[in-house]
Amino acid sequence: MSTAAQTSAAPVSASRIAIASFIGTAIEFYDFYLYGTAAALVFGHQFFPTFSPLAGTLAAFATFGVGFIARPVGAVVFGHFGDRIGRKAMLVASLLVMGTGTVAIGALPTYSAIGIGAPILLVLCRFLQGFGLGGEWGGAVLLATEYAPRNRRGLWSSFPQMGPAIGFIIAGAAFLVLGRTMSQESFDDWGWRIPFLASSLLIVIGYYIRMKIAETPVFERAMAEHDKAKVPIVEVLRRQPKTLFLSTCAFILAHTLFYTITTFSLSYGTTVLELDKNMLLICAMISALVMGLATPLLATWSDRIGRRRVCLGAAVLAVVWAFPLFALVNTGNPVLIALAMAVGMIAFAALFAPMGAFLPELFATRYRYTGASIAYNASGVIGGGVSPILATQLIAATGSSLPVSGYVAGIAVICAVCVWFLRETRGNELE
Numbered sequence: 001m002s003t004a005a006q007t008s009a010a011p012v013s014a015s016r017i018a019i020a021s022f023i024g025t026a027i028e029f030y031d032f033y034l035y036g037t038a039a040a041l042v043f044g045h046q047f048f049p050t051f052s053p054l055a056g057t058l059a060a061f062a063t064f065g066v067g068f069i070a071r072p073v074g075a076v077v078f079g080h081f082g083d084r085i086g087r088k089a090m091l092v093a094s095l096l097v098m099g100t101g102t103v104a105i106g107a108l109p110t111y112s113a114i115g116i117g118a119p120i121l122l123v124l125c126r127f128l129q130g131f132g133l134g135g136e137w138g139g140a141v142l143l144a145t146e147y148a149p150r151n152r153r154g155l156w157s158s159f160p161q162m163g164p165a166i167g168f169i170i171a172g173a174a175f176l177v178l179g180r181t182m183s184q185e186s187f188d189d190w191g192w193r194i195p196f197l198a199s200s201l202l203i204v205i206g207y208y209i210r211m212k213i214a215e216t217p218v219f220e221r222a223m224a225e226h227d228k229a230k231v232p233i234v235e236v237l238r239r240q241p242k243t244l245f246l247s248t249c250a251f252i253l254a255h256t257l258f259y260t261i262t263t264f265s266l267s268y269g270t271t272v273l274e275l276d277k278n279m280l281l282i283c284a285m286i287s288a289l290v291m292g293l294a295t296p297l298l299a300t301w302s303d304r305i306g307r308r309r310v311c312l313g314a315a316v317l318a319v320v321w322a323f324p325l326f327a328l329v330n331t332g333n334p335v336l337i338a339l340a341m342a343v344g345m346i347a348f349a350a351l352f353a354p355m356g357a358f359l360p361e362l363f364a365t366r367y368r369y370t371g372a373s374i375a376y377n378a379s380g381v382i383g384g385g386v387s388p389i390l391a392t393q394l395i396a397a398t399g400s401s402l403p404v405s406g407y408v409a410g411i412a413v414i415c416a417v418c419v420w421f422l423r424e425t426r427g428n429e430l431e
Contacts, residue, residue, distance in 0.1 A: 018159040020213045021144040024095055025163025026170075027202045028136045031102035032067065032129060033164075033171040034195050036259065039064040040266040041175065041277060042192045046110045047119045061388045063123050064263070067130030068255075068385030071377035074134020076233050079370030082139055083232040087146070087369065091139040092210050098132030099203035101125045106196025138373030141356040146218035146430060148357075151303060154426070157356030158299035164352075165292030168262060171195065172285040179278050218365055218430050232367035233374070240371065243362050243422070247375040250311070250418035251355060253318060255383025256411045257348040260404070261287060261341050264388040265329060269337075272395060279334050287341035294349040302354035306426045311358070311419045314350030318412035321347055325408070326401035351415070361425035368430075383411070 043060040044051070051059055074094070082090040105125045111118045140160035148156030174195035182191050229235045236244055262284050269275040302310045321343050328340035355376070363371030387407075394403040 016213065017144055017147050017156065020209050021140045021160040022163050022166075023209050024091060024136060024206050025140045025160040026166040027163075027199070027206045028095060028098045028133055029164040029167030030171050030202065031098055031167075031196075031199050032133055033168045033262070034102065034174070034199070035067065035105065035126060035129065036064055036263040037171055037175050037266065037281075038192055038196075040263055041270070042188060043122070046188065046192075047122050049111050058389060058392055059119070061263075061267070061392060063119065063126050065381075065385030065389060066123050066126045067133070068377075068380045070127040070130030071134035071380055072374055074131035075138060075373035075377040076134075076370065077131075078135020079138060079367075079373045080232050082135065082142075082369035082373075083229055083367050087139050087142050088210070088213060090135050090369070091143065092207060094132045094135035094139060095203060095206050095210065096132075098129055098136060099199055101128030101132060102196055102199045103203075104128070106193040106199070134373065134377045137376050138369050141372065142360055142369055143213065145357055145360045150427060150429070153357040153361070154299040154301075154303035154307070154354060155296060157360070158296045158353055161299065161353055161356045162292050162295050164258075165288045165295065168288040169285050169292075172281050172288070174198070176278055176281045176285070179281075229366040229370075232370035235367045236363065236371045236374065239367075240363060244371060244375055246418045246422050247359060247362055248378045250415050250422065251351065251359075251376060251379040252383040253315060253411050253415035254348055254351045254355065255380045256387045256408060257318060257344055257351075257383075259384045259388055260391060260408060261325075261344045261348070264391045264404075265341065267388070267392065268395060268401075269329065273330065273332060275332055280337070283334060283338040283341050286338045287345040290342040291345035291349045291352075294346050295353045298350050298353035299356065302357065303426065306424050307354040307358040307361075308419055308422060308424050310354045311351050312416055314347050315412045315416035315419065317343075317347040317350060318415070319409045322409040322412065323402070323405040326405050330401060358422075358425060361428055361430065362422070365430065387411075 039060040043063070047063075048055070048059040074097075078090045078094055102125075105122065108121050108125065109118055137160070140163070141157050144156045144159050145153050175192075178187055178191045178194060266277065266280050266284065269280045270277045298310055325340045325344050328336040331337070359372040359375055360368055362375075390407065391404045394407065395401065397403075
């Protein structure tokens with residue numbers, strides 16, 4: 001990092017950057033995962049009651065996928081303005097957009113109240129959620145990465161990368177507490193709304209914290225030198241199309257692992273294996289905790305041995321663990337299920353942890369917000385949006401989890417190939 005950048009960044013403490021980048025992603029991923037959990041447990045019969053249980057689950061996951069389709073759109077829009085007017089403003093805006101969609105879901109009437117209008121409104125709110133999250137991740141990791149010392153960018157970028165683990169744990173805990181403190185009838189009727197409405201309080205906290213952070217020194221220097229992209233998305237596609245393609249395909253695995261374990265497994269376990277939903281939620285929360293603890297360690301490791309090596313290790317572990325994952329889940333044993341999910345989430349963390357620094361380092365400052373955001377969010381369309389739907393259909397068609405394991409392993413192989421052709425970025429200058 002340049003001397004000017006370091007001087008500018010010096011008065012800003014690492015703890016303040018950590019909190020500001022972490023709190024937003026924790027809140028926004030809490031919002032996003034609320035929907036995933038509700039889609040697996042509630043939305044099928046609340047918004048698609050005329051469908052069979054399987055069709056209702058597929059329809060709920062389809063609306064879940066809408067959020068992933070919206071994320072690249074949000075990445076382009078927020079990335080455009082983030083590269084032209086600043087990271088901070090877009091971080092605040094993405095938080096408010098995401099929060100609006102989440103709170104609105106908590107207030108939606110169901111199918112029994114307004115008929116077909118209910119799932120239509122649900123899709124619109126889900127799109128708003130995805131649109132906001134599309135701008136969140138890129139801004140959060142840039143806030144951490146562009147402030148970080150060059151030899152510790154992996155570690156600093158892990159601050160926002162720990163947000164998803166906390167967000168999922170809080171979301172899971174909310175549904176777990178509600179499931180244990182009220183009847184199934186009350187939960188289905190109105191209890192599921194509480195976590196969505198409670199998001200409004202978290203958003204206020206996140207807004208306050210982010211308003212206290214200054215613009216990143218790397219971006220300020222670029223603006224001082226008039227190094228501003230007129231249309232960032234055009235420059236990304238013209239100057240670094242190969243990097244954008246490879247990085248997008250490489251990180252499909254991250255979304256596939258996370259949503260297969262935390263979303264699809266809940267649906268598979270409750271509907272196919274007929275396991276207790278609270279037990280599965282606890283197992284998923286344990287695995288998310290393991291992921292959160294592993295993230296800064298693996299990110300620090302990427303500072304030492306390189307981003308590519310850690311990401312390649314993640315792909316290898318995913319191939320090896322794809323089949324034991326569901327074999328252990330199929331036992332119905334809580335300890336083995338927690339082990340299956342935890343190891344899978346370690347594979348996820350090994351890819352996700354370095355990604356916070358890897359993706360920003362791959363793109364130039366003038367269109368970094370756009371490039372990193374598109375790669376991350378476009379990979380989520382397949383990994384997070386398509387994977388739960390495809391996995392559900394594979395189970396329904398074959399009656400076996402083996403095709404799902406094969407799918408995960410195949411995605412892992414694609415990841416390894418793409419990471420192999422990406423350049424190592426550890427230690428590179430950001431400017």
